[in-house]
Amino acid sequence: MRNMATVILGCAVVSGAAVQAMAGAASRPSEMSRCEIVSVKRIWDAAPHSAFTDLIRFHDKWYCTFRESEAHVGGDGKLRVIESTDGDNWASAALLTEEGVDLRDPKLSITADGRLMIVAGGSIYEGRKLVGRRPRVAFSKDGRRWSAPQPVLSEGEWLWRVTWHDGRAYGVSYAMTSKTDADWRLTLWSSKDGIQYERITALEVTGSPNETTLGFMPDGEMIALVRREGGNARGWIGRSRKPYTEWTWHETGHRLGGPDFIRLPDGRMWAASRGYDKEAKTVLAAFGPTTYEPVLTFPSGGDCSYPGLAWHDNLLWVSYYSSHEGKSSIYLARISIGPASATRPADK
Numbered sequence: 001m002r003n004m005a006t007v008i009l010g011c012a013v014v015s016g017a018a019v020q021a022m023a024g025a026a027s028r029p030s031e032m033s034r035c036e037i038v039s040v041k042r043i044w045d046a047a048p049h050s051a052f053t054d055l056i057r058f059h060d061k062w063y064c065t066f067r068e069s070e071a072h073v074g075g076d077g078k079l080r081v082i083e084s085t086d087g088d089n090w091a092s093a094a095l096l097t098e099e100g101v102d103l104r105d106p107k108l109s110i111t112a113d114g115r116l117m118i119v120a121g122g123s124i125y126e127g128r129k130l131v132g133r134r135p136r137v138a139f140s141k142d143g144r145r146w147s148a149p150q151p152v153l154s155e156g157e158w159l160w161r162v163t164w165h166d167g168r169a170y171g172v173s174y175a176m177t178s179k180t181d182a183d184w185r186l187t188l189w190s191s192k193d194g195i196q197y198e199r200i201t202a203l204e205v206t207g208s209p210n211e212t213t214l215g216f217m218p219d220g221e222m223i224a225l226v227r228r229e230g231g232n233a234r235g236w237i238g239r240s241r242k243p244y245t246e247w248t249w250h251e252t253g254h255r256l257g258g259p260d261f262i263r264l265p266d267g268r269m270w271a272a273s274r275g276y277d278k279e280a281k282t283v284l285a286a287f288g289p290t291t292y293e294p295v296l297t298f299p300s301g302g303d304c305s306y307p308g309l310a311w312h313d314n315l316l317w318v319s320y321y322s323s324h325e326g327k328s329s330i331y332l333a334r335i336s337i338g339p340a341s342a343t344r345p346a347d348k
Helices: 016-022
Strands: 004-006 035-044 047-058 061-069 076-086 090-094 102-110 116-124 129-133 136-140 156-166 168-176 184-191 198-203 207-217 222-228 235-241 248-251 260-263 268-274 281-289 292-297 305-312 314-324 329-338
Touching: 016 047, 035 061, 035 076, 035 314, 047 329, 061 102, 061 184, 061 314, 061 329, 076 116, 090 156, 102 129, 102 156, 102 305, 116 156, 156 184, 156 207, 168 207, 168 222, 184 207, 184 305, 207 260, 260 305, 268 292, 268 305, 268 314, 281 305
Parallel strands: 047 102, 047 305
Antiparallel strands: 004 035, 035 329, 047 061, 047 314, 061 076, 076 090, 102 116, 116 129, 116 136, 156 168, 168 184, 184 198, 207 222, 222 235, 235 248, 260 268, 268 281, 281 292, 305 314, 314 329
């Protein structure tokens, strides 16, 4: 693998003007000063096209996963898993493949019994024409030896990510409502083992909804961040309490792509996604159960985004992919998050 480039932006010395310049969509100055890029490093670029990341810390190591292929669409995509002890030096831990299937957009989680889990899309193409799709899951005790990708749910579904809570995996799948792929429907599922899923409810989200990340508040309330694809449709945030069959929805005011979010130990929430201002970028947003406010733009552009988020050593760690330096490659950023602003209390 080629030498990886590193960008250092100095946590303590970045001025308000410099942060403003890095931010795509402006927020209030008090919000802008709360987060700063400490470093950005390209950590993998071995394949012609590397994309759709996720990041997790497991057994005192970092694991990052993503798809490797010849291009954004088509071909038999493979799922690469890389590992690191320090976040700076990375090596391949595993490569998951399935003949005739484009494995796409892997997402990591830790199961109730302490194993790593990948959930991914399994698409079948004839050239660039999609002719089949069904989710896959795989499991590992050590991040290196993985079970073979196993189909779950039914043909046509895409279980985009699962989040474990109180011993169960929860996830939202999307499926086409017509052969034109012009609209989708969302379904909320849960599982005890990550393999057999029980339907909870349909999510009444319009505007071609698809990629959805779920998270939980301390009282068990479920939060959903949903990408909507129709026209210039903006993403939605949903809220629901157990048994998660009744939902309220809020529009973010921003288009999303590959959204993820995290709740920090102090209760604040942050999200990351593709931003669509003047051009595609990967952005970080101050997030809450009803709000999404972009405050910072990562070095990125072109074919980009699909971040993974993790909190470690008082820093927000963000994996993402981007083609702003040439071919699509994998990046890792560290973000310093300052104290909560007195003008905006933490979401409860």
